[in-house]
Amino acid sequence: MKQPLLGQKILEWRKAKGLTQEELVERCNINVRTIQRIEAGEVTPRSYTVKAILEVLEVNPNDLQYFQLEKEANSELNNLSSWLRFSFITGIIYLILAIIESVIDVQLYLEKSEFSVGFGYVYTFLKMSVLVLFLFFTGAFYKLGQAFSNLLLKVTAIFLMILTGAIILEDIVTYWIGIDIVSGLILRSLILGLVYVLFATSFLYLSKEKGTTYIIVGALGMLTGVSFMTVVFAIPGLIFLTVFEVSLIILLYQEYRKTSPDNPKTFLSQEQVFL
Template sequence: MVNQTLLTMKQPELGKLIQQHRLSKGMTQEELVERCNINVRTIQRIEAGEVTPRAFTVKTIMEVLQIQMPTKDPEMPRSAVGSIFSTVDRRQLWWTGIAGVIYFLVSSYEVFWNIVLMADAGMQQPEYFTLLKAVVLLSYAAFAYGFYLIGQRTNNKVLQFGVVFLILVNAGIIGADIYSGKVVGAEDMWVGVFEVVAFGVSLVPFSIGLVQSKRSFGQHYQIVGVLGLITAVMFVTVIFTLLGTLTWAVFDIACIYLLFRQAQGVEMPKQEMESGPFSMR
């Protein structure tokens, strides 16, 4: 479509091309500004051909608009080719990965107490248990947001829905415990069964969304998504809940890995780079 790179283009052709790609994605200048982390006036002047931006600014805009450059270009690192995440996006993904680590550590302790309290109704829960539950919920929401961002950037509606559904179900379960001041399922076995099944069901759309992300990021997402579906089945059947708790831990670790991997800037699969709507030939 274009036989020269944006880095060597001059104004006003550069501004016109950027505007063309922005409009083709249905993106406003404000949305582009938010994702590129630059001034709105700067975008306006670039598109108007009034200023020639720095190479770093051009590269950032290219990443957001998915404008591909030839990999032989010495000024363009391969890790940036095919990237659909801006620098700001990758920074957010990094922090959501950190939130995932916090969530995993805190939730592991919470699960231990949940099991103890449900196994022995006479056991006294620690005074800080409510605070522990709140930290688990907040860290999980921050962790899951990373995948909502991934779904948003790849237009993966299933993944976005899965994240929201998963957070709402977890909020309901943890919220009930916080409101009552105890693990609800510890006093009523059927409530405990309902919570386990509900959690298993909540994993399904999220896991399917991960599987669908294979088209954008490769088999890593498919493998993790399948593991999530296996975990969901184990929780839904109830009798395999203990085994499901183990696979759930592996699933969480794998999800944390995906976020950190994405935060580092990973190339899209080769076939998508060659056939993408913004490929430069």
């Protein structure tokens, strides 16, 4: 346990017993200055000193361990809340840029525009911005997978990040070189569809405990994945993907609100998730 927290608890337990520092010193055979510094969080006491103090205060050592675990759980919950808030914001920016990116990609595919160096730099910057934002956005679902102990959500989030990175890099290289060096649109659509189906499945699995939002997100993700896998409906699948990502952003916001320190009711039991 961090020293300021330990000192704080010793101070609380001493006052609960109705003891002054001097009375505690007499019973523990410890220097009064030592007690003062421990309670002030200025020093880290030796284990036998802590044991002596706990015996006098009639505190079970397990209570000290539970307090430490409780503080660690609070810290983990705060970290998750920060991640969700950050990913929610980046998700909104990502979605806006992704829509612009999709429109440009469709135009490039249908119109076969002539090569332009100036546009190439803008196109590359847009693609890389989308990739970075997508990584931050999807990283939140990896974090949720950790919190919910959902291996499928963690694995599919990682696969989505890797696959999206490969696709975006392929798009950039394709524009500059003019050759599709990796997969082609059909193979890309099939792989993306499969990953999105698995990603959606993880939300449907969680919906048993988490409720309607997860059912909606899972259903939209499943519709998106199946559309990509049919290849024929890959273009409409882009519309489904946009709606799906909007639902993911809403889900992140809801989970952020539930984990926010300002919310007295948390969506997670700290013992269930972190201990």
